[in-house]
Amino acid sequence: MQTALLAIVGALLLVVPGFLVALTVRLRWTVAAALAIPITFGMVVVGTIVTGASGLPWNSWSALVTLVIFLALGAVYSFTLARRASAGHAPSDDSDGPVPADGPARRSWLAPPAGVPWAGVAAAVVGVLVGAGTIFGILFRGLSKVPDGIASLSNVWDEQWHANVITFIDDTGIAGATDLGRLFQVETHADFYYPDAWHALGALLKSLTGSDILPVINIWTMTCLALVIPLSAAALAWRIVRDRFSPGAAALAAGCAGAVSGVLPSLPYVEFLTTANPNAVGAAMAGMTVVLVMSVTGAPRRIPLAALGLIGIAGVHPSGAVFSALLLGLWWVFEALWRPRRGRLRDLAALAGVAVLTVAVMLPQIRGVLGEQTSIESYDFSLDLSRWTAVHDAFTLTNQWTAPFPAPWVLLAFAVLACVVLLARFSVWMTVVWALMLLVVCDAIEAVGGTATDLLRVFSNAFYTDPRRLQYAVALIVVALGGAGIALAVWGVYSALRRWVPARRGLAAVVLVLLTIAVPVTSGAVVSTYADRMGAMAVGDRFGRMISPDDRAAMQYLATLPDARTTTIFVDPDQGMGWMYALEGLHPLFTHFAFPDPVGPRTWALWDRLNTAGINPRVDAALQQLDIKYVVMSPPVYWPFQTVPRGLLDLDRTPGLKRIYDNGETKIYEVRGWEPPKPGETRYGWAPFADRSGAENWDAPAEVLPPGF
Numbered sequence: 001m002q003t004a005l006l007a008i009v010g011a012l013l014l015v016v017p018g019f020l021v022a023l024t025v026r027l028r029w030t031v032a033a034a035l036a037i038p039i040t041f042g043m044v045v046v047g048t049i050v051t052g053a054s055g056l057p058w059n060s061w062s063a064l065v066t067l068v069i070f071l072a073l074g075a076v077y078s079f080t081l082a083r084r085a086s087a088g089h090a091p092s093d094d095s096d097g098p099v100p101a102d103g104p105a106r107r108s109w110l111a112p113p114a115g116v117p118w119a120g121v122a123a124a125v126v127g128v129l130v131g132a133g134t135i136f137g138i139l140f141r142g143l144s145k146v147p148d149g150i151a152s153l154s155n156v157w158d159e160q161w162h163a164n165v166i167t168f169i170d171d172t173g174i175a176g177a178t179d180l181g182r183l184f185q186v187e188t189h190a191d192f193y194y195p196d197a198w199h200a201l202g203a204l205l206k207s208l209t210g211s212d213i214l215p216v217i218n219i220w221t222m223t224c225l226a227l228v229i230p231l232s233a234a235a236l237a238w239r240i241v242r243d244r245f246s247p248g249a250a251a252l253a254a255g256c257a258g259a260v261s262g263v264l265p266s267l268p269y270v271e272f273l274t275t276a277n278p279n280a281v282g283a284a285m286a287g288m289t290v291v292l293v294m295s296v297t298g299a300p301r302r303i304p305l306a307a308l309g310l311i312g313i314a315g316v317h318p319s320g321a322v323f324s325a326l327l328l329g330l331w332w333v334f335e336a337l338w339r340p341r342r343g344r345l346r347d348l349a350a351l352a353g354v355a356v357l358t359v360a361v362m363l364p365q366i367r368g369v370l371g372e373q374t375s376i377e378s379y380d381f382s383l384d385l386s387r388w389t390a391v392h393d394a395f396t397l398t399n400q401w402t403a404p405f406p407a408p409w410v411l412l413a414f415a416v417l418a419c420v421v422l423l424a425r426f427s428v429w430m431t432v433v434w435a436l437m438l439l440v441v442c443d444a445i446e447a448v449g450g451t452a453t454d455l456l457r458v459f460s461n462a463f464y465t466d467p468r469r470l471q472y473a474v475a476l477i478v479v480a481l482g483g484a485g486i487a488l489a490v491w492g493v494y495s496a497l498r499r500w501v502p503a504r505r506g507l508a509a510v511v512l513v514l515l516t517i518a519v520p521v522t523s524g525a526v527v528s529t530y531a532d533r534m535g536a537m538a539v540g541d542r543f544g545r546m547i548s549p550d551d552r553a554a555m556q557y558l559a560t561l562p563d564a565r566t567t568t569i570f571v572d573p574d575q576g577m578g579w580m581y582a583l584e585g586l587h588p589l590f591t592h593f594a595f596p597d598p599v600g601p602r603t604w605a606l607w608d609r610l611n612t613a614g615i616n617p618r619v620d621a622a623l624q625q626l627d628i629k630y631v632v633m634s635p636p637v638y639w640p641f642q643t644v645p646r647g648l649l650d651l652d653r654t655p656g657l658k659r660i661y662d663n664g665e666t667k668i669y670e671v672r673g674w675e676p677p678k679p680g681e682t683r684y685g686w687a688p689f690a691d692r693s694g695a696e697n698w699d700a701p702a703e704v705l706p707p708g709f
Contacts, residue, residue: 002211003140003150006219010205014227017043017067024074025305030121034235037228038289039305041312043070044197046361048175048315057173058200060207081301120251123516124234127255127483131230134262134527139222139272142535146542151214153583154539155546155576157638159275161592163213163582165196168591169203172688177315182688186568186589187600187626189692197315198224198278213582217277224281225268229476232287234258236480239291240418241487243335244425249491256490256519257483263527265405266397267475269538270468273401279463282313282320283473287480289313289320290327293354297336297347307357314362322462323473327433334429387446394441397471397478401537405530408478414485415478421488434477441470486519546576551634552583554666558630559584561660561668563676567629568685570606572648574637577666587686589626593638601698602626602684608647609703614656614672617701623656625698627685629674631657634666 018039022032047066051058146152153159168183169175181192206216237257242250262268271280293306314321332351340347393399396407419431442448443456444467463469527534555577558564564586571577573590580586589603590596599607602622610631613619633651635644651657651669661668677683684695 010223038309038312042308045315052176058175116247123255127258131261136226142539165199175200188695230258235291236287253487256486278317282317390445411482415481418485550665627683631669
């Protein structure tokens with residue numbers, strides 16, 4: 001019951017706001033539904049920026065006000081365009097097909113896209129539903145077989161941070177992407193940019209349902225992936241085929257791509273395992289977003305919506321925005337430039353309008369990304385593989401997680417077929433996209449070297465130059481092209497029968513229906529052979545590797561101690577105990593496995609010298625000023641290359657600490673002599689709304705170290 005509630009409310013939060021706003025600017029309902037999700041996230045980004053700047057909390061009420069304002073703006077915008085049309089200006093076209101010079105007559109928003117039969121709409125809808133059901137079903141089956149089910153905890157690096165961000169937004173209403181230093185940098189609140197639109201919408205789900213964080217983050221992730229991936233693959237397949245073929249063939253391609261979107265282990269399931277949730281949602285949204293942006297060349301009235309979609313995808317994760325930019329750039333160079341819809345300059349002006357609006361809203365976030373570029377570039381996920389193996393792995397989407405599964409040769413063959421047919425029709429851009437992405441993955445596995453690597457990594461840095469993350473984007477391309485290839489094969493048989501047996505058109509229609517039905521049936525049969533294995537792989541790190549039952553018991557005990565909920569708790573970030581915030585509402589000094597950089601001076605003093613508490617005045621002052629009453633240690637550390645720093649060793653013999661709990665795995669210490677703050681005393685512990693302008697200026701006592709330290 002809880003799963004159904006969270007999934008339904010989550011789906012409504014994802015789709016309904018964007019759908020309603022799209023309707024106000026007269027998009028057809030089919031287009032509005034297909035492209036709603038990036039529009040929804042765009043409104044979330046704008047809403048969190050405005051609430052953060054004005055000091056208002058982000059919650060269900062401010063989100064509702066944001067939606068109402070966008071609906072009003074959309075209505076005014078649509079009314080203004082209608083007035084211009086009645087004054088003699090030609091209305092903007094709202095179709096996706098070729099545009100005649102005089103523009104088509106206005107169609108009702110209830111009609112399907114131009115030229116698409118209702119049977120084509122049904123095929124697309126069914127295909128997307130099949131893909132969504134496949135993805136959600138496999139992930140849910142995987143979760144149902146692990147301890148605690150949907151309330152299980154993933155021990156993977158990123159999940160702790162995602163859970164803490166959602167909890168933080170729900171607790172405080174602070175949701176601005178440039179304001180999360182208040183969570184990450186407890187002492188200083190130093191500037192820290194993190195795209196959190198996915199978390200901000202997830203916080204609304206937590207608030208509206210009243211559910212605990214673990215069911216929320218599990219079902220929210222599953223719902224997002226189950227909707228975004230099939231819709232995005234379907235939208236991209238539609239665009240690929242529609243450029244050269246009939247609307248009916250394009251609708252069939254959308255349905256086929258949606259139906260097979262859940263068959264690749266590398267697309268939803270590996271990312272669910274690694275808990276790279278915003279990256280998974282953001283990169284997968286690229287298909288929907290670019291189709292929305294591409295449509296402005298024929299329907300300039302969509303410029304504000306397209307900008308909102310780009311804002312939304314950038315606000316979820318920069319990888320999605322960079323992937324979208326690559327798709328749009330290659331589409332323009334190899335397709336739109338040679339086949340303009342309203343003239344090259346007018347088409348370029350429409351796209352420039354989208355870019356200008358997007359940059360105007362996202363400029364602070366863009367600066368934040370650029371400011372973290374050095375940190376991003378420091379990651380190295382290269383593998384010691386031969387060049388040929390790198391090419392094979394890039395093409396077959398093979399990595400350490402997908403290696404146990406069979407290579408998707410059939411889907412890859414249909415993707416190649418689509419490229420061949422499109423090239424025969426002089427449609428080059430999607431083939432170039434696939435080829436370039438394969439080169440990027442190969443470079444991430446083993447650097448090509450020289451200028452080529454420098455250029456390729458301008459793009460791949462948005463994915464941390466991680467082959468796994470890049471393969472996720474490639475998998476979306478393969479699904480879209482594979483769906484297009486299947487549809488073109490089916491459509492070719494149908495067209496041949498109509499041409500060669502014109503007296504029996506009913507036979508051609510029956511063959512078309514049977515072949516179309518065979519796509520989801522075959523896809524389901526293929527997936528069923530290894531669905532349980534994919535589900536088990538997707539939830540493969542939920543068995544207490546970092547946060548064990550003993551750790552949970554220690555957190556629960558700590559929550560009952562005096563002042564534990566009102567003070568700051570020192571933890572080693574590498575040990576994962578930052579989970580205590582999301583799980584128990586306690587306030588650790590570190591809320592992520594990653595060590596904040598730069599770190600505040602008091603925080604560094606404890607990290608480096610905590611085991612001198614009681615004899616080192618500098619450490620004692622840091623404990624007091626950070627308002628730390630309890631210390632929790634629970635080795636081991638997360639990564640093999642990490643070690644417990646020297647300053648956190650031998651705490652049992654530290655004079656300033658008293659061990660009060662030990663279950664054999666987790667130890668809790670109380671700081672001797674801790675006192676609550678005196679009236680007017682400034683402390684630098686957990687206080688998200690406090691002014692931290694003087695935190696860096698610490699006039700600390702002199703350091704006194706024991707002999708031999």
